[in-house]
Amino acid sequence: xxxxxxxxxxxxxxxxxxxxxxxxxxxxxxxxxxxxxxxxxxxxxxxxxxxxxxxxxxxxxxxxxxxxxxxxxxxxxxxxxxxxxxxxxxxxxxxxxxxxxxxxxxxxxxxxxxxxxxxxxxxxxxxxxxxxxxxxxxxxxxxxxxxxxxxxxxxxxxxxxxxxxxxxxxxxxxxxxxxxxxxxxxxxxxxxxxxxxxxxxxxxxxxxxxxxxxxxxxxxxxxxxxxxxxxxxxxxxxxxxxxxxxxxxxxxxxxxxxxxxxxxxxxxxxxxxxxxxxxxxxxxxxxxxxxxxxxxxxxxxxxxxxxxxxxxxxxxxxxxxxxxxxxxxxxxxxxxxxxxxxxxxxxxxxxxxxxxxxxxxxxxxxxxxxxxxx
Amino acid sequence: xxxxxxxxxxxxxxxxxxxxxxxxxxxxxxxxxxxxxxxxxxxxxxxxxxxxxxxxxxxxxxxxxxxxxxxxxxxxxxxxxxxxxxxxxxxxxxxxxxxxxxxxxxxxxxxxxxxxxxxxxxxxxxxxxxxxxxxxxxxxxxxxxxxxxxxxxxxxxxxxxxxxxxxxxxxxxxxxxxxxxxxxxxxxxxxxxxxxxxxxxxxxxxxxxxxxxxxxxxxxxxxxxxxxxxxxxxxxxxxxxxxxxxxxxxxxxxx
Numbered sequence: 001x002x003x004x005x006x007x008x009x010x011x012x013x014x015x016x017x018x019x020x021x022x023x024x025x026x027x028x029x030x031x032x033x034x035x036x037x038x039x040x041x042x043x044x045x046x047x048x049x050x051x052x053x054x055x056x057x058x059x060x061x062x063x064x065x066x067x068x069x070x071x072x073x074x075x076x077x078x079x080x081x082x083x084x085x086x087x088x089x090x091x092x093x094x095x096x097x098x099x100x101x102x103x104x105x106x107x108x109x110x111x112x113x114x115x116x117x118x119x120x121x122x123x124x125x126x127x128x129x130x131x132x133x134x135x136x137x138x139x140x141x142x143x144x145x146x147x148x149x150x151x152x153x154x155x156x157x158x159x160x161x162x163x164x165x166x167x168x169x170x171x172x173x174x175x176x177x178x179x180x181x182x183x184x185x186x187x188x189x190x191x192x193x194x195x196x197x198x199x200x201x202x203x204x205x206x207x208x209x210x211x212x213x214x215x216x217x218x219x220x221x222x223x224x225x226x227x228x229x230x231x232x233x234x235x236x237x238x239x240x241x242x243x244x245x246x247x248x249x250x251x252x253x254x255x256x257x258x259x260x261x262x263x264x265x266x267x268x269x270x271x272x273x274x275x276x277x278x279x280x281x282x283x284x285x286x287x288x289x290x291x292x293x294x295x296x297x298x299x300x301x302x303x304x305x306x307x308x309x310x311x312x313x314x315x316x317x318x319x320x321x322x323x324x325x326x327x328x329x330x331x332x333x334x335x336x337x338x339x340x341x342x343x344x345x346x347x348x349x350x351x352x353x354x355x356x357x358x359x360x361x362x363x364x365x366x367x368x369x370x371x372x373x374x
Numbered sequence: 375x376x377x378x379x380x381x382x383x384x385x386x387x388x389x390x391x392x393x394x395x396x397x398x399x400x401x402x403x404x405x406x407x408x409x410x411x412x413x414x415x416x417x418x419x420x421x422x423x424x425x426x427x428x429x430x431x432x433x434x435x436x437x438x439x440x441x442x443x444x445x446x447x448x449x450x451x452x453x454x455x456x457x458x459x460x461x462x463x464x465x466x467x468x469x470x471x472x473x474x475x476x477x478x479x480x481x482x483x484x485x486x487x488x489x490x491x492x493x494x495x496x497x498x499x500x501x502x503x504x505x506x507x508x509x510x511x512x513x514x515x516x517x518x519x520x521x522x523x524x525x526x527x528x529x530x531x532x533x534x535x536x537x538x539x540x541x542x543x544x545x546x547x548x549x550x551x552x553x554x555x556x557x558x559x560x561x562x563x564x565x566x567x568x569x570x571x572x573x574x575x576x577x578x579x580x581x582x583x584x585x586x587x588x589x590x591x592x593x594x595x596x597x598x599x600x601x602x603x604x605x606x607x608x609x610x611x612x613x614x615x616x617x618x619x620x621x622x623x624x625x626x627x628x629x
Contacts (some may be wrong), residue, residue, distance in 0.1 A: 258468075287467070322464065323427065324464045325464045325466050327426060327427060327448060328460065328463060328464050328466070329466075329474075330447075330448040330449050330452065331424060331426075331448055331452055331457065331458055331460075332452065332457075332474065332477060332478050332524060332528065333449065333452040333453055333477070333478070333480075333528060334449065334477060335449050336449070342469055342473075342477075343466060343468075343469065345468070345469075346466060346467060346468030346469035346470075346507070347467060347468050348468070349467065349468035349507075351468075
């Protein structure tokens, strides 16, 4: 990577916003950093401790470097799926290529930031992640719109390959603004004995976001977890789902979501688990809190069994905060407001994301900051 | 001196009159054991004292340390020094027991427990539960231990305990009751303890045994004797015969 590419050269006010979304500007506790601003990759650098253990560059550069990468583009996501995939296929400004080398274990997370600071921009990116055999990594990727930009949209394709015995924990944090239109299109392929954890956190208001990432558990004993923490406020529209296709012998899927809707927000939480092999297992859990009468919360769990012996279950609960819980906490000297905010913060429990302690604390502070402000 | 005075209290639950014109008082620095058949209104009584929703005071007044608290909120009562343990406390997902204990102590969530507090947590065998969601997957005994520790951390002046001994094994009962006694004794606070069994009195030194029967409150000295009489004669006859003989609760008050 070129030297001029220092993250600290990114304008101060932009970096500050990124930090609020989980980006560590100093890069000390990160295995690598990727930064795509508007339509350009402005930074991509591997921490020298991890040289040789991972590759990180703009996907366009990677395509030039590796001809085999063509085989990974548009393999999991269909180019013609909808108008948004078609647009990205037509023209895109780049995206990250992350490759964790065989057997490499990254103790620090890899970070990426895709940011919009330009008014009316339609950002189009295509990301590829390859966790090679036996590798282990955490990725934290933040997508955000700078708070001064009134209106923009983000179309992002992500294709993720988790190879044999690899473990990939991928945490995506969305910090959009009240006028952002967002359409991510993601899919992952999970091979034998590999684990993919896909976490999604959306805390700021957003105009309209719709996504439905898919994980194909093709490998024997492959595992996928989708966890999401969603905070819909100020008229946000969120239609968030996840789908797992369990075709590998002994494959497993788990989906957990926590959603809060208030201030006229509309939230649809979907989940689909499809059991295509006789000894696969899946569980889907959705809990939603509705805070007022102007908002809407809808949970749509779908379980599909195609083979005998498929074991898939779900539990969904949508409702208001239990009065009994509030009263209980008030008997412990808390005011009603304190009790409600403690319950909300507890409800948005980041430990469901299964992150290492340090990262867990970082994400928790992002979640707490948003819920506290309310 | 009386810490709590209840005068002519009538309480409705879902439009049904559960307590009728109940008058009694609790003494400062004394533990009171409250007996009564199922459905006699024991839980209604302490829930009303704490101001929980769903318990409508139709008439009467409640005074706590001479202050009229009949219309005060739960939070205000808690801050004045009243606490209640729940028979069936709710599960609260994501809220950690450790955090709630800190709030009970008046600490910030970022504060650490002092060595003394840590010791108490160990005594209650709750160290492994600090990072667990409140009551989620707790056994009956674990819930009781967690309830009582929270109450002690709140440093109350009056503990209202709803069957702290139900569903608790012998050793846990000894520990819980011992800690209640230690707290009450060292702080000079009072307690009203609902129970169906006498075992708790082996560890908690109770000054009075009380019976809530048909919406009426009867209080006598010698709580252990009351318990024996209830076992022998039943609630009704126990109250009737004591009233016929000597130390009815009212004459006791005059002493």
